[in-house]
Amino acid sequence: MISVLFPLLFGYVLSLPDCPQKCLCTPSLMDCRRANLYEVPHGIAQKTETLILNDNHLTLISPRVFQHLLNLTFLGLANNKLSLQNDSFDNIAENRLGLLDSTIFSSLEKLTYLDLSNNRLKMFAPMFVGLSKLDTLMLAGNHLSTIPQGVFDPIPNLKILVLSHNEINHLPEGLFDNLKSLNDLLLDYNNFTEISHAIFTTLHNLEHFSISKNRIQNIPLLLFAGRFTLRKLDLSSNLLSELPSDFPSGLEQLEVLNLSANCIGNVPKNLFVNNTKLEFLHLDKTCLQTPPIFSGLQNLIELTVCCNGIKILPKTFTDNMANLELLDLSLNNIREIEDDAFKMNHNITKVILTGNPVCTTEQFMHYSFKGLDCSSKN
Numbered sequence: 458m459i460s461v462l463f464p465l466l467f468g469y470v471l472s473l474p475d476c477p478q479k480c481l482c483t484p485s486l487m488d489c490r491r492a493n494l495y496e497v498p499h500g501i502a503q504k505t506e507t508l509i510l511n512d513n514h515l516t517l518i519s520p521r522v523f524q525h526l527l528n529l530t531f532l533g534l535a536n537n538k539l540s541l542q543n544d545s546f547d548n549i550a551e552n553r554l555g556l557l558d559s560t561i562f563s564s565l566e567k568l569t570y571l572d573l574s575n576n577r578l579k580m581f582a583p584m585f586v587g588l589s590k591l592d593t594l595m596l597a598g599n600h601l602s603t604i605p606q607g608v609f610d611p612i613p614n615l616k617i618l619v620l621s622h623n624e625i626n627h628l629p630e631g632l633f634d635n636l637k638s639l640n641d642l643l644l645d646y647n648n649f650t651e652i653s654h655a656i657f658t659t660l661h662n663l664e665h666f667s668i669s670k671n672r673i674q675n676i677p678l679l680l681f682a683g684r685f686t687l688r689k690l691d692l693s694s695n696l697l698s699e700l701p702s703d704f705p706s707g708l709e710q711l712e713v714l715n716l717s718a719n720c721i722g723n724v725p726k727n728l729f730v731n732n733t734k735l736e737f738l739h740l741d742k743t744c745l746q747t748p749p750i751f752s753g754l755q756n757l758i759e760l761t762v763c764c765n766g767i768k769i770l771p772k773t774f775t776d777n778m779a780n781l782e783l784l785d786l787s788l789n790n791i792r793e794i795e796d797d798a799f800k801m802n803h804n805i806t807k808v809i810l811t812g813n814p815v816c817t818t819e820q821f822m823h824y825s826f827k828g829l830d831c832s833s834k835n
């Protein structure tokens with residue numbers, strides 16, 4: 458979005474009196490990315506709808522600096538050194554604290570997008586009060602380890618919440634109870650060791666859930682039961698060693714599933730029988746030795762099973778996957794592909810075999826299916 462704005466506006470940028478050096482201003486936009494700012498510029502035009510202060514050295518936001526920006530819809534404060542933390546006000550009277558809490562963002566009633574990524578924020582419960590239109594909130598990369606109860610209650614229209622790249626290992630019960638419209642919840646690169654049922658109980662519109670790069674060891678039974686709206690699920694790079702047999706059964710709308718980089722070993726052949734909408738399935742680095750003949754998956758377009766110990770590819774492995782276009786089998790130990798493999802896959806254009814012994818065999822040279830690819834990657 459930001460990269461689109463830039464060239465579009467270039468043509469008619471005005472140098473308004475209140476436009477700080479190194480910023481770009483139009484009547485409704487102030488773009489001060491990489492403007493070497495140590496504080497928020499004074500006198501930001503009242504009409505401003507888009508304010509981008511990313512990539513500066515901001516450490517503090519004084520209480521009333523945004524108060525007059527009643528039409529602001531987009532506020533970028535990413536990549537600064539902001540620490541809007543309660544601690545720094547420890548010795549200040551309660552009412553002053555109250556002032557801070559309720560004035561930084563609270564008059565921004567039209568704000569829809571708030572990016573606070575890569576700062577040093579701590580969260581305190583009332584910090585989003587007043588932002589009733591907010592639909593995107595980015596809090597990645599703040600070293601957050603705890604999230605206060607109720608902090609998201611004032612923003613019921615939130616659709617996208619990014620909490621990746623923090624140190625969170627626990628979410629307070631009921632944290633998302635008011636987020637009935639949430640579509641995307643991203644929790645990648647945190648310290649979670651488990652996923653609790655409580656996360657999901659009220660997220661009836663969740664479409665994208667991502668919790669890769671954590672240390673999750675198992676998935677509780679029936680975790681996703683009734684989670685019919687989920688379309689994209691990323692559980693990759695965790696410590697899962699097995700999958701409950703009912704694991705994806707509530708996910709009838711699921712289109713993308715990434716289970717890569719979990720040493721699962723044995724994937725039951727009926728696991729995906731009810732995931733008939735699945736289009737992208739990633740099982741790279743899953744310690745898979747013998748791939749099962751999966752049922753379901755008739756709409757799968759892309760299957761990746763790179764970097765496993767697969768020696769033998771069952772002849773009918775992909776027979777049920779009528780729509781398959783790409784199969785990545787690279788870096789396995791496959792010595793032979795049977796001649797009539799892939800005959801059921803009318804749409805297949807590529808089978809990547811790079812890094813398998815079969816690539817060096819005579820058979821490979823004469824194989825009739827031309828989509829086989831042994832060229833080394835990269």
Ligand SMILES: *[C@@H]1O[C@H](CO)[C@@H](O)[C@H](O)[C@H]1NC(C)=O
Binds near residue numbers: 503504527528
């Ligand atoms: C805010 O937007 C409304 C509706 O577009 C407009 O009428 C009003 O003048 C704007 N306020 C300011 C301070 O620019």
Ligand SMILES: *[C@@H]1O[C@H](CO)[C@@H](O)[C@H](O)[C@H]1NC(C)=O
Binds near residue numbers: 580
């Ligand atoms: C913030 O500080 C106040 C007063 O010191 C305290 O009562 C409150 O619990 C603190 N809130 C958080 C989230 O730490």
Ligand SMILES: *[C@@H]1O[C@H](CO)[C@@H](O)[C@H](O)[C@H]1NC(C)=O
Binds near residue numbers: 625626
């Ligand atoms: C999160 O995990 C990192 C890396 O393992 C560790 O250094 C850090 O102390 C953990 N943080 C918390 C709050 O547990």
Ligand SMILES: *[C@@H]1O[C@H](CO)[C@@H](O)[C@H](O)[C@H]1NC(C)=O
Binds near residue numbers: 693
């Ligand atoms: C799946 O997960 C792996 C490991 O986290 C990651 O490297 C890969 O990019 C993911 N694939 C897709 C298509 O998201």
Ligand SMILES: *[C@@H]1O[C@H](CO)[C@@H](O)[C@H](O)[C@H]1NC(C)=O
Binds near residue numbers: 704
């Ligand atoms: C698939 O759905 C059927 C019918 O709802 C159910 O009985 C079965 O247990 C499901 N299978 C799996 C593996 O989820």
Ligand SMILES: *[C@@H]1O[C@H](CO)[C@@H](O)[C@H](O)[C@H]1NC(C)=O
Binds near residue numbers: 779780803804
């Ligand atoms: C193959 O691709 C075509 C065109 O994208 C599509 O209409 C068709 O349903 C696909 N599947 C099969 C089995 O041909």
